[in-house]
Amino acid sequence: MLEISGVSASYGPVQALRDVTVQVPDGSVTAVLGANGAGKTTLLKTITGLLKPQAGTVVFDGHDLTSMKVEDIVRLGVAHVPEGRGVINELTVDDNLRLGAIWRRDTADRKTALGEMYDLFPPLAQRRRRSAFTLSGGERQMLVLGRALMSRPKALLLDEPSLGLAPIVTAQMMALLRDLSAEQGLTVLLVEQNAKSALSIATTGVVLSLGQVVTTKAAAELAADADLRHHYLGF
Amino acid sequence: MHAFVNYTLDGLSVGMVYAAVALSLVLIWRSTRILNFAGGAMAMLTTYIGLSLIDRGANYWVAFFGALIAGLVLGAVVERVFVRPVENKPPINAVIVTLGLFTLIEALAGMIWGNSKSRSFPAHFSGNGYRVGTTRVAFAPFDTFIVVAVALTMVALLGLFQYTSLGLKMRAAAFEPVVARLQGIRVSRMLTLGWALAAAAGSLAGVLVAPRILPLSPNYMDDVLVYGFSAAVLGGLDSPVGALIGGLVLGLTREYVGGYVSSTYEIEGALVLLIAVLMVRPQGLFNRIAPRRV
Numbered sequence: 001m002l003e004i005s006g007v008s009a010s011y012g013p014v015q016a017l018r019d020v021t022v023q024v025p026d027g028s029v030t031a032v033l034g035a036n037g038a039g040k041t042t043l044l045k046t047i048t049g050l051l052k053p054q055a056g057t058v059v060f061d062g063h064d065l066t067s068m069k070v071e072d073i074v075r076l077g078v079a080h081v082p083e084g085r086g087v088i089n090e091l092t093v094d095d096n097l098r099l100g101a102i103w104r105r106d107t108a109d110r111k112t113a114l115g116e117m118y119d120l121f122p123p124l125a126q127r128r129r130r131s132a133f134t135l136s137g138g139e140r141q142m143l144v145l146g147r148a149l150m151s152r153p154k155a156l157l158l159d160e161p162s163l164g165l166a167p168i169v170t171a172q173m174m175a176l177l178r179d180l181s182a183e184q185g186l187t188v189l190l191v192e193q194n195a196k197s198a199l200s201i202a203t204t205g206v207v208l209s210l211g212q213v214v215t216t217k218a219a220a221e222l223a224a225d226a227d228l229r230h231h232y233l234g235f
Numbered sequence: 236m237h238a239f240v241n242y243t244l245d246g247l248s249v250g251m252v253y254a255a256v257a258l259s260l261v262l263i264w265r266s267t268r269i270l271n272f273a274g275g276a277m278a279m280l281t282t283y284i285g286l287s288l289i290d291r292g293a294n295y296w297v298a299f300f301g302a303l304i305a306g307l308v309l310g311a312v313v314e315r316v317f318v319r320p321v322e323n324k325p326p327i328n329a330v331i332v333t334l335g336l337f338t339l340i341e342a343l344a345g346m347i348w349g350n351s352k353s354r355s356f357p358a359h360f361s362g363n364g365y366r367v368g369t370t371r372v373a374f375a376p377f378d379t380f381i382v383v384a385v386a387l388t389m390v391a392l393l394g395l396f397q398y399t400s401l402g403l404k405m406r407a408a409a410f411e412p413v414v415a416r417l418q419g420i421r422v423s424r425m426l427t428l429g430w431a432l433a434a435a436a437g438s439l440a441g442v443l444v445a446p447r448i449l450p451l452s453p454n455y456m457d458d459v460l461v462y463g464f465s466a467a468v469l470g471g472l473d474s475p476v477g478a479l480i481g482g483l484v485l486g487l488t489r490e491y492v493g494g495y496v497s498s499t500y501e502i503e504g505a506l507v508l509l510i511a512v513l514m515v516r517p518q519g520l521f522n523r524i525a526p527r528r529v
Contacts, residue, residue, distance in 0.1 A: 048417065050416075050417075070416040070417065071416050071419050071420060071421050071422075074416075074417060074418065074419040075419045079417075080417050082413070082414070082417065086411065086413075086414040086417065088410050088411050088414060089410075090410045091403075091406065091407065091410070095403055095406075098403065099403065099404075099407050100418055102400055102403065102404055102407075102418060102419070103419030103420065104419075147418070151418075151419065
C-alpha cells in the first residue's frame, strides 16, 4: 500500500502540490490525470524523494518515505520511470538494463531478470550491444520499462509513458502494464495526459488540477463522467 | 637523426606523466564537471608523504604505494569536505575552491617540509639511458618504469569502468546522476570514489616525475599541471583515451620544441599547439559532441 497523505510541495515560491491525498492499494493500477502543470510529475517526485514535501507524509509498506533518500526508497521496491524516460544515451542497451538491478545482492537473479527482459522485449535483445542513443521512441520506452522491472519492484511509478509513442505502441504498453499488475500483483501508479488510454487499464483515477485533487473515482465512473472529462481530461 | 630519436624517447616518457595528470583531471571532470586546479598540489603533497616514508627508512616501493594510497585518501577527503558543498552550484564556486586548495596545500607543504631545503626523490631504477651499439639513448630503465606504470594504471582503470558492476555504477552516476539514484545507486559515494581514483592517478604522476626534479620543492607540480591540463583539454576533457593521446602529444611537442628551438620556449610551444588544435576542433580531439534529442 502506497499512501500519500496531505502532501504539499513547492519549487521555490511556486506551490506545485497542495494537501494532496492519494491511496494506491497493492496490486492496483491507479491513474493520475490532469493537464500540464497540474502537479502530476511533482507528485511522483515527492514519492521517490527527488523532491521533499513541505507538509504531509508518504508511506509505503509501513515505511515513512518522507525522511528517506532516493536510493533507499528505490531499494524498498519502488521503481520510478521519470518523465523523458531517463535512458542513459552514453551506455549500451545492455548496461542500461543491468543498471535496474545493480543494487540487488542476488547476482544470480540479476542474470535471470536480464534474460526475462530480453524475452519480454525482443527488439532490445537484438540491440543489446548498441548504444542506447540509437533506439527509437518505442524501444526507449521498452528499455526504461525493462530497467524498472529488473529491480523486481513492488510498485512501479510511470511518468507520461505514452509521450511521443504511436497509438498502437501505447496500447501494447498499457496492455503489458495491466497484465503485470493482474498476474504478478505489481502496484502501478500511472501519470498520464493521455487520460483515455490510462483509464482503459486503471482501477482508480485521480484528477489533479493546479496542484490539488479534484476527484478520486473508479476508472469506469470517471470515464463515464462527461463533465469531468470535458473540463479536465480533454476527451 | 640521433637527436630526433632521443627527443622522441624523452617525449614519450614525459608524455606518459602528463597523460597520468590529464587522466586525473578527466576522471574528475567526467564525474563532477569540475576542473581540479588543486590536482598538481594534491599530487605533490602525496609525493612528499612518500618522501617522508623514505626519510623514515622505508624502501622505494613502500614510498611508491604509500603515496598512491595517500592519494586515494586525500582525493576522498577533498571531495567530501571541500568539493561536496559546491557540487551543483555555479561552476565558478568550484574553481575558487580548487584554486584555494592549491594555495593552501602548497603553503602547508612549505611549512612542513621547508621551501629551501634541497631534497630529491630517489629513482628506484637507473636513470642512465640504455646502450644501443656504442651510444646511449635518452631512454633509461626508469623511463620504462614510467611508461609501464602509467599504462598499467590506465588499463586497470579502463577494466574497472568497462567490465565491472562498480564501474558501471560510476559511469551511470557520472552521466546521469538523477537517473542513477533512481536505480538505487549511491551517487555521492561514486563521486567520492571517482575523486579518490583520480587523485591516485595524479599521485602516480607526482611520484614518477619527482626524481627528475632537483631540488624538489612544493611547487614542482605547477608546470606539470599546466602540461597535464593542456593534454586533458587537447584530448577533449571527457575521454580517458584522449588524456593518453593528449599527454603523449604534449610530451613530444615539449621535447621537440626544447630540442630544435630552445628550451625556454617549451611551455609556449605546448600552448601554441593547444590553441591551434582548439581552433580546428573546439571540442578537443576525442570528445564527441553529444547529439541532443529534442
